[in-house]
Amino acid sequence: MGSFNTLKLKNCACPSCGHLQNWTIQFKYGDCWQHEYCLFDELKWNGNDIGVQAASIVLIEGINENTCQNCLIEEVYARIFVDDNKIVAVSLVEKNILFPMNSDGDYVVING
Numbered sequence: 001m002g003s004f005n006t007l008k009l010k011n012c013a014c015p016s017c018g019h020l021q022n023w024t025i026q027f028k029y030g031d032c033w034q035h036e037y038c039l040f041d042e043l044k045w046n047g048n049d050i051g052v053q054a055a056s057i058v059l060i061e062g063i064n065e066n067t068c069q070n071c072l073i074e075e076v077y078a079r080i081f082v083d084d085n086k087i088v089a090v091s092l093v094e095k096n097i098l099f100p101m102n103s104d105g106d107y108v109v110i111n112g
C-alpha cells in the first residue's frame with residue numbers, strides 16, 4: 001500500500017441516488033504524502049511525486065473512502081480535473097476509467 005492524497009468534497013450529490021453529503025476521495029498524483037486538498041487548491045510537488053508537474057491539463061481518477069449514507073453504494077469514483085496544477089473540477093461517478101495497459105497510473109495528461 002502506497003501513499004496517497006485526499007480531496008475533501010462538501011455537500012456533493014451521490015452519483016447513484018443524488019443524496020447530498022461530504023466525500024473524501026483518495027488519489028495518487030503530485031507529491032503523494034497524505035496531503036489534504038479542497039476544490040481549487042494547488043497541488044504540492046517535490047516529494048513522493050507521481051505525474052507530470054509541467055503538464056497543463058490532467059484528468060485523474062480517484063476513489064471515495066465513503067459509503068453513501070442514503071443508498072449505501074460503496075464504489076464511487078471521482079474524475080478530478082487539474083489545470084496548471086490546480087484542482088478545478090471534480091465529478092462523482094459510478095464507473096471507473098479503463099486506463100490503457102501502458103499508462104503510468106490513474107491519470108491521463110491531456111495537454112503536456
Ligand SMILES: [Zn+2]
Nearest residue numbers: 014017068071
Ligand atoms: Zn447514494
